[in-house]
Structure formats: C-alpha cells, structure tokens
Amino acid sequence: MNILYITKLTGNMWAGPNNSVPAQIAAQSKYDNVFWYNINKVAKEGWSERKYYNNLKDFPSKRIKDLPTPFNNPDIVIFEGVYEYPFNSLIYEVWKRKIPYIIVPRSALTEKAQKSSVFKKKIGNFLFFERFVKKATAIHYLTKREWLESKIKWPTNYFIIPNGIDDRGPIQKNNEINKLKGIYIGRIELYQKGLNVLIQACSEVKEDLRRANCTIELYGPDRDESKLKLLNIIQENDIEDLVFVKDSIFKEEKEKVQLNADFFIMTSRFEGHPMGLIEALSFGLPALVTEGTNMREEIVSANAGWGADMNSYSIASALKEIVEENSMIREKGSNGKLLSLNYNWDKLAETTREAYRKLINLDVKI
Missing domain, CATH: 3.40.50.2000 (Glycogen Phosphorylase B;)
Incomplete structure (x- = not known):
C-alpha cells in the first residue's frame, strides 16, 4: 500500500504532533510504502535522515502530481491536522482526482477546541473546512472521548487508534520515598x-x-x-x-x-x-x-x-x-x-494498516 502523509510540522518538539506524527510514520513505514510531505522548510535532525521524509524545499509546487512515482498517485492520503491553510491546494487536488483521504484532527474537532478562536473557525468551517471534513473517507480519532466530543458536529465515518510509544524496557526507581x-x-x-x-x-x-x-x-x-x-x-x-x-x-x-x-x-x-x-x-x-x-x-x-x-x-x-x-x-x-x-507503535501500525486497507477495499496483500 502506498501512503502519502501530508503535514505542516514546525519541528518544535514541545508540540505533541512534532513527536507523535514522525513516530507514527516511522512505525507505518515498516509495513507499508510511505512518503512524508511536510509543507514547511524544516530539515530537522532525525527527520531529514529518513528516506521517506520530504519538505517544501524538495517539492515546492505543493502538488501531488509532482511527487515521485508511486506517490503521485497514492492509494490513500493522510492529512495530519485540520486547520492548516497550506493544505488547501492539495485538498482541492485530492477532491478533483478522487483520491481517498483520512484526517487525523488531534482534538481540533472537539467542542472545546472549536470554542478556541471561535470566530475564525466558524468562518473557516463555512468557507472550506466543513467540506474538507465531510468529504473525508474517514476521521482517525486517537481516543473514544475525542470521538464522543466531536461526533455531534462532525457525524462522519471514523475509526479510533491511539498514539503510541516505543518499548522502554525495565525501569529502575528508588524504592524509598522520603519526599x-x-x-x-x-x-x-x-x-x-x-x-x-x-x-x-x-x-x-x-x-x-x-x-x-x-x-x-x-x-x-x-x-x-x-x-x-x-x-x-x-x-x-x-x-x-x-x-x-x-x-x-x-x-x-x-x-x-x-x-x-x-x-x-x-x-x-x-x-x-x-x-x-x-x-x-x-x-x-x-x-x-x-x-x-x-x-x-x-x-x-x-x-x-x-x-x-x-x-x-x-x-x-x-x-x-x-x-x-x-x-x-x-x-x-x-x-x-x-x-x-x-501503546506500542509497531502493534498500532499493524492495526492502522488493516484499517486503511479496509477503508479503500484493498484486499490483496502487498
């Protein structure tokens, strides 16, 4: 399966997606053919060494058709985030070419998140983002609660798979607690x-x-x-x-x-x-x-x-x-x-692979 990930990550490691998204893609690359297109000019250590990582310097046109084969015609596109205006031209291209896509909103669709910058989001939803969400093949929520807090306003097809971590192995802590x-x-x-x-x-x-x-x-x-x-x-x-x-x-x-x-x-x-x-x-x-x-x-x-x-x-x-x-x-x-x-990343990647394949009716193993 050929998966195109589209992100707008800054490389600031205090922002959760700057940690979870690269880890998710790395785990998925063990099971599928992946291409990471970051709509930013970030050459962060640890990202740029990965063969599948590319940013706006590598492909400045912001067009899927200009990406290398087979990712110029991917099986599925994953948009990491919702309110990212640099995604817009890519979204129009996905619509025009009828490429299946999934959105990972990372709490952006919850009621509480919608109340943050409420005027901006209301206008943005009306003009564009409501269509972006509703036309998605599915929404990938990270927890059941995130789905519950999003589903009233956004009643779309969905699945739930959480974030993960790498196995840390045994941890040795001091058994005495004086303070x-x-x-x-x-x-x-x-x-x-x-x-x-x-x-x-x-x-x-x-x-x-x-x-x-x-x-x-x-x-x-x-x-x-x-x-x-x-x-x-x-x-x-x-x-x-x-x-x-x-x-x-x-x-x-x-x-x-x-x-x-x-x-x-x-x-x-x-x-x-x-x-x-x-x-x-x-x-x-x-x-x-x-x-x-x-x-x-x-x-x-x-x-x-x-x-x-x-x-x-x-x-x-x-x-x-x-x-x-x-x-x-x-x-x-x-x-x-x-x-x-x-929450082991490799186990979650297997589950994610099956979810993607089911959504696009890809039954033949690659």
Whole structure:
C-alpha cells in the first residue's frame, strides 16, 4: 500500500504532533510504502535522515502530481491536522482526482477546541473546512472521548487508534520515598493545560503538601506569556516553596527528570491523546489526570494514578490522596508501566494498516 502523509510540522518538539506524527510514520513505514510531505522548510535532525521524509524545499509546487512515482498517485492520503491553510491546494487536488483521504484532527474537532478562536473557525468551517471534513473517507480519532466530543458536529465515518510509544524496557526507581516530587512536562499554557486550576488546587492543600515534603515542578516553553502569569498566581497564593516553573527539557535531561520524579500531573481541559502522558507512564510514574486528557478512565481502571474533574476542589482532593497514600505510589507506577505497554507503535501500525486497507477495499496483500 502506498501512503502519502501530508503535514505542516514546525519541528518544535514541545508540540505533541512534532513527536507523535514522525513516530507514527516511522512505525507505518515498516509495513507499508510511505512518503512524508511536510509543507514547511524544516530539515530537522532525525527527520531529514529518513528516506521517506520530504519538505517544501524538495517539492515546492505543493502538488501531488509532482511527487515521485508511486506517490503521485497514492492509494490513500493522510492529512495530519485540520486547520492548516497550506493544505488547501492539495485538498482541492485530492477532491478533483478522487483520491481517498483520512484526517487525523488531534482534538481540533472537539467542542472545546472549536470554542478556541471561535470566530475564525466558524468562518473557516463555512468557507472550506466543513467540506474538507465531510468529504473525508474517514476521521482517525486517537481516543473514544475525542470521538464522543466531536461526533455531534462532525457525524462522519471514523475509526479510533491511539498514539503510541516505543518499548522502554525495565525501569529502575528508588524504592524509598522520603519526599514527593510531582512533575508536569508540556507547554506552559494556562487554559488548555489547566495550569491555573492546578495552582489553585495546590493552594487549597498547601499545608498538606508541606507536611508531606511534596513539591511540583512544571517544565515547558512559554505560551502567550503564560509563564509570567503563572508565576504571579503562584506568588499570590503563597506557594513559591511548593510549585516551581522551569524551562524546557529534552532527551537525557528529560529522562533524568522523569526517573527522579514520583508522579506525573496533567490537568488539561482537552487533548487528542497526549504522548507526554503515555511516556510518563512508561517511566513508572503514576499520573494525576483530568477528564480532558482522554485517559482518566484507563488510568483509574488500571490503578495507575488518580482521576479528577476540571475544578480546583477535585484536583486538590486528588493531591491530598497522593500525599496520604504515598506508600502506594510505586505500585501505581508499576501499573502505569504495564498500561503503557498497550501503546506500542509497531502493534498500532499493524492495526492502522488493516484499517486503511479496509477503508479503500484493498484486499490483496502487498
């Protein structure tokens, strides 16, 4: 099967798709003939070394017919994202040539995401993007919750296959817990990531956190000057000794931080399927998550962490539960590690291959 992936990735490794999309394509390349066309001029280390990676410098025309054979006439096209205006000419070409295509919206079609930049999206949907979604062969959602939050407005053919991770192997963590360290790794963004609500929750249980010698570290790049706002909220709530906002971390430094932490926190209002959360579980970190992460039910069912509603009272209750049952943290972390094994990229690529073949009625094995 010849698969053409079309993306507009910047290479900024703090944006989830810049991690998950290359990993997804790499896994799929083990089973199918793939071509990655990034509508950007990014020559990122690790991407450009892949024979199937191409960007706007390689093929500036933005026309599928100008790509090399057989990808100038692919079996299927995968659009990674929805509201990417550089896709438009390619979409018109796909329509004209009646090439089957799939959209991976990564939460862009959920009700909450639609309320962000609502005026722009309403106009964009009316003029173009509603047709783009409705004409798709299928929508590839990453979680059942993402589908549930999207299906009312976008009642289209769909399938659900999550993001994945590579198998990390055994993790060795210190069995003694004298102090507790919680971490968040992601964008420093108040609204989507719910960090303002997290800080309020920490304030509500600050004495419990102090008694347990528990601190929380937030790692990530700034988004819309959220970092300064967050620091001000921390100061106003008198928890500067409990919550620390830090810079971005990558590779070995990121791995070290996760190995030295005791639990992970993600209080998002909405997500697609957060790779950062799956990765944390693979490091043996139990997780405190809200419904918006799309993994609350799985984590609670697997006894791999704590679930909370999207309000400070519920998150504060979960934090209090963590410090009161810190003897259970390693057990929950082990359960998280087991849960993460469900998200192996190679296994998911096999499932994805079968989904694509079924959609385009390709029954003959290649």
